[in-house]
Amino acid sequence: DIQMTQSPSSLSASVGDRVTITCRASQSISSYLNWYQQKPGKAPKLLIYVASSLQSGVPSRFSGSGSGTDFTLTISSLQPEDFATYYCQQSYSTPRTFGQGTKLEIK
Amino acid sequence: EVQLEQSGAEVKKPGESLKISCKGSGYSFSSYWIGWVRQMPGKGLEWMGIISPDDSDTRYSPSFQGQVTISADKSISTAYLQWSSLEASDTAMYYCARQAGAAAFDYWGQGTLVTVSS
Numbered sequence: 016d017i018q019m020t021q022s023p024s025s026l027s028a029s030v031g032d033r034v035t036i037t038c039r040a041s042q043s044i045s046s047y048l049n050w051y052q053q054k055p056g057k058a059p060k061l062l063i064y065v066a067s068s069l070q071s072g073v074p075s076r077f078s079g080s081g082s083g084t085d086f087t088l089t090i091s092s093l094q095p096e097d098f099a100t101y102y103c104q105q106s107y108s109t110p111r112t113f114g115q116g117t118k119l120e121i122k
Numbered sequence: 123e124v125q126l127e128q129s130g131a132e133v134k135k136p137g138e139s140l141k142i143s144c145k146g147s148g149y150s151f152s153s154y155w156i157g158w159v160r161q162m163p164g165k166g167l168e169w170m171g172i173i174s175p176d177d178s179d180t181r182y183s184p185s186f187q188g189q190v191t192i193s194a195d196k197s198i199s200t201a202y203l204q205w206s207s208l209e210a211s212d213t214a215m216y217y218c219a220r221q222a223g224a225a226a227f228d229y230w231g232q233g234t235l236v237t238v239s240s
Contacts, residue, residue, distance in 0.1 A: 016183075049225075111169045
């Protein structure tokens with residue numbers, strides 16, 4: 016199985032901050048990396064697919080980059096509704112493993 | 123509008139069997155793989171497996187192979203996740219999701235909470 020490691024596990028930030036979350040794969044996954052946002056009590060929501068493609072309806076303040084083993088999710092200017100948990104997922108091979116999550120909290 | 127509607131919460135005893143469902147609407151159900159994801163209380167997301175409703179081709183995570191069965195009935199646009207003998211450690215929220223291009227899950231069900239307790 017490909018292991019996905021996110022950092023940090025938690026992060027405190029303020030509205031308006033620029034935030035970056037990283038995800039590292041245990042082997043090369045090309046650009047087969049997706050990012051999801053999950054709010055408490057809700058299903059996850061797809062934000063970014065194939066590393067940098069913005070899912071329809073997702074605000075442009077979200078962006079993704081990377082290839083191979085190292086990837087980043089950036090939120091350019093945090094909004095109150097962005098405080099949530101973020102997960103990366105590799106879709107290079109099955110099982111399509113998730114990272115352990117990054118909880119983004121209000122400072 | 124694409125929707126995945128999951129069956130309601132379940133409370134079961136250890137050793138009992140269970141089958142939960144995920145009904146798709148608003149798109150061609152047979153054309154997209156459906157996946158199942160487990161989320162244990164307070165924990166992260168775990169990819170369990172996927173099924174092609176068109177031909178029932180199924181892929182399991184090794185962590186769940188033999189522990190659950192994923193199936194689908196394309197005639198009624200429904201996928202299933204079932205257990206033959208539940209354990210307390212199966213207590214979790216289970217989500218179904220549609221697998222789109224590049225194998226990302228683009229639409230999700232609302233989740234089914236399974237509680238296993240004696």
